[in-house]
Amino acid sequence: MKIKVVRDLMVPLAEYATVSQDATLYDAVMALEEAQFKFDQHHYKHRAVLVYDEQQKVVGKLSQLDVLRGLEPGYSEIKEIEVYELSPSYIKSMMKDFNLWQTPMETIFKNARDIFVKDIMYTPAEGEYVREETNIDEAIHQLVVGRHQSLLVTRGEEVVGILRLTDVFMTVCEMIKKHNS
Numbered sequence: 001m002k003i004k005v006v007r008d009l010m011v012p013l014a015e016y017a018t019v020s021q022d023a024t025l026y027d028a029v030m031a032l033e034e035a036q037f038k039f040d041q042h043h044y045k046h047r048a049v050l051v052y053d054e055q056q057k058v059v060g061k062l063s064q065l066d067v068l069r070g071l072e073p074g075y076s077e078i079k080e081i082e083v084y085e086l087s088p089s090y091i092k093s094m095m096k097d098f099n100l101w102q103t104p105m106e107t108i109f110k111n112a113r114d115i116f117v118k119d120i121m122y123t124p125a126e127g128e129y130v131r132e133e134t135n136i137d138e139a140i141h142q143l144v145v146g147r148h149q150s151l152l153v154t155r156g157e158e159v160v161g162i163l164r165l166t167d168v169f170m171t172v173c174e175m176i177k178k179h180n181s
Contacts, residue, residue, distance in 0.1 A: 010161035021118040058159035060121035070120030
C-alpha cells in the first residue's frame with residue numbers, strides 16, 4: 001500500500017466518536033464505547049471524542065486526559081506546569097494543596113452526568129488541522145513538531161476525519177519492515 005496523502009490514513013468522521021458540546025461526560029463515555037465497538041478491531045481503538053456544535057461543525061476534542069481532568073474540578077485552579085517540575089514529592093504536595101481527589105471515587109463517577117463536555121473539552125489550535133490532500137510527510141512533521149496525538153482533517157472548512165498518530169506510526173513501522181526485509 002502506497003501512502004501519499006493524509007486522506008489515505010485518516011479515520012473518516014463518520015467512523016469516529018462524536019458528541020454535541022451540550023452532551024454530558026457520561027454521554028461522551030457512552031459515545032466512545034459505541035464507536036470503539038463498531039470500529040475495525042484491527043486498528044487501535046479511539047482515544048478521544050470529537051465535539052460538534054449546533055451547526056454540526058467540529059469545535060473540540062475530549063481526550064482521555066480531558067475526561068480525567070474534568071472529573072476533578074480542582075484542576076481548573078492549577079496553571080500549566082513544566083514536566084521537569086514534577087517530582088514525586090511535588091505531585092503529592094499538589095494533591096494536598098489543591099485538595100485533589102478528596103471526594104469518594106463513587107461520587108466522582110456519579111457526577112459525570114452533571115459535567116458538560118463544553119466545559120472540559122479541548123479546543124484545537126490552528127496547528128492541529130491538516131488538509132486531506134496534504135502529503136503524509138508534511139503531516140508527520142506536523143504531528144512531531146506539535147507533539148500532537150492527532151490532527152483534524154479538513155476538506156475546505158469542514159472537518160472530515162482525524163489523522164491519528166497511532167495509525168501513522170503503525171504505517172511507518174510497516175513501511176520500515178517492508179523496505180528492510
